[in-house]
Amino acid sequence: MSPLQRSVYWRLALVFFFLSFLFFLDVFAAAVVVVSCRRVNGTMAPTAGGGQSRLGESSESGKRDSVCDWTDWLPYGQTLYMVGLLLGSLVGGAISDRYGKRTVLLVCVYVHAACGLVPAVLPQPFLYLAVRCLTGVCCCCVNICSFSLAVEWTLPAARLWASAFLPFCFSLGTMGGAPLAWLSSTWTQLHLSLALPQLVCLPLYLSLPESPRWLLLRKRTKVLERYECNSPEDKHCLELLLWSDLQKDSEPQKEEPPGGHAPSDIIIHLKHPTVLLRLFIMSYLSAASALTYFGICMNIGSFGVGVYSAQFFSGLSEAPCLLVPLVRLGRRPISMLALFLSGAACFLSLLLSRCNADPVLVMSLALLGKLCILGALFISTLYSIELFPTVVRQRCASLVNLSFRLGCLVNSLVPSTPNGAISLAAMVVYSSGPMVGCGLCLLLPETSGVPLPDSVEDCERQPRPRPPNMAALWRARKLMSRKPETLPSETEDTHTHTHTH
Structure with missing residues (x-):
């Protein structure tokens, strides 16, 4: 790897490691507030694992948290966070296409870190809910820009590693945030422990390079020349990344306006049948994956451990996704295999849970389904970047991400039985969604090792699946x-x- 490539990867690794801290903040906040508020009554606060908390002390040993006066507002924090993710899906792609992925990423990372610090300084209910919504917007924009930036700085033969590496860092952050939350005894300590590490690392992100393809399309050759002068390895890397653009013999195109492509050109690209078909398929895959993933997470049942241990092992179960690129298959076969295994494992796990089967077997199948659907998710994220032309890539990626967020919200509407068991309708939804997506993947081209398309004509030249004669x-x-x-x-x-x- 060239120095610029290493610079992109390890900085994005830090971003995703800390991104998980505030993603699960509401889970930690509820546990910490319950314990700290019960402490003032001199009672022992029970933990999720059935034992007594280490914080069960008398009222004289600590100061009452002001959050105890508005604990009823805390459950709305996760709802507002999901709304923020939805809003970020609507605007993230458009603003990154206009102002660049690096600029939007830096702004969102800085705001994201500040959002973790504000509730510690000003613990007010309305301010907390507004900050959670803003945190969700920043988190979604960071996701969209980071994946695109990592993929566009990676050679075609290794793109799958880039999209697998970022979720792996997020899983490590899930495991790292759980001990920090466990060591926090109050609301203020919780937010400070999760926000201060992000604030310390903020200066490291300033040297993050911009996407070379975005710079080339915007005719910012001076920045590209500066990148090439950085080292011979960087010059060679940029030549490999942009070889399809540098060797084009096409007719000279008219120069872009400062604001980017004309709205009419963007609409023409979005209305093209090839783009519409791919957008529909990828949107469905994202929504179905969100339904299955969060359905497994919320209905997998209790394993008899505390919330902090559960979060740690939840992140640990997702870490093997880093090994998916070792499977020497194309994008389409891996997606189909992951979706099929996820649907099958999800169906068997939920079916056995209704039959009161061995909990170890049920848990193993559920974690297998969660692992497979997570693999399908990051492959679909990479697939979405490779399927759409550069002119509308970020907008299409935002629409696909919007479908994922809608799937997260719809998941709460899936019915359950009165005794808390998973209903038959939920079993059908969680298992059939990935199965149908497995069939839709047959309509997509294979993009492994193919240069990223810059226009609809480039999309048409991608290898298409041919029906058998x-x-x-x-x-x-x-x-x-x-x-x-x-x-x-x-x-x-x-x-x-x-x-x-």
Whole structure:
């Protein structure tokens, strides 16, 4: 890897490591507030694992948290966070196309870190809910820009590693945030422990480079020349990344306006049948994956451990996704395999849970389904970047991300039985969604090792799946079913060959 590539990867790794801290903040906040508020009554606060908390002290040993006066507002924090993720899906792609992925990423990372600090300084209910919504917007924009930036700085043969590496860092952050939250005894300590590490690392992100393809499309050649002068390895890397653009013999295109492509050009690209078909399929895959993933997470049941241990092992179960790129298959086969295994494992796990089967077997199948659907999610994220032309790539990625967020919200509407068990309707939704998506993947082209498309014409040139020629297959089957002695052509060819000699 060149120095600029390493600079992109390790900085984005830090971003995703800290991104998980505030993603699960509401889970930690509820546990910490319950314990700290019960402490003032001199009672022992029970933990999620059934034991007594280490914080069960008398009222004289600590100061009452002001959050105890508005604990009823805390459950709305996660709802507002999901709304923020939805809003970020609407605006993240458009503003990154206009102002650049690096600029939007830096702004959102700085705001995200500040959002973790504000509730510690000003613990007010309305301010907390507004900050959670803003945190969700920043988190979604960071996701959109980071994946695109990592993929566009990666050679075609290794793109899958870039999209697998970022979720792996997020899983590490899930495991790292749980001990920090466990060591926090009050509301203020919780937010400070999760926000201060992000604030310390903020200066490291300033040297993050911009996407070379975005710079080339915006005719910012001076920045590209500065990147090339950084080192010979960087120059060679940029030549490899942009070889399809540097070797084009196409007609000279008219220069872009400062604001980017004209709205009419963008609409024409979005209305193209190829783009619409791919957008529909990827949107469905994202929504179905969100339904299955969060359905497994919320209905997997209790494993008899505390909330902090549960979060740690939840992150640990997702870490093996880093090994998915070792599977030497294309984007489409891996997606189909992951979706099929997720649907099958989810169905078996939920079915066995209703039959009161061995909890170890149920948990193993559920974690397998969660692992597979997470693999399908990051592959679909990479797939979404590779399927759409550069002109509308971020907008299409935002729409696909919007479908994912809608799937998260719809998941709360999936019915359950009165006794808390998973209903038959939920079983059908969680298992059939990935199965249908597995079939839709057959309509997508294979993008592994293919340069990123810059226009609809480039999308048309991508390898397309061809339906089998049934007539040719039938003729081949009849030919293979005939006995060797009944093949006159073969006998004649043999006699002719002998006579010639």
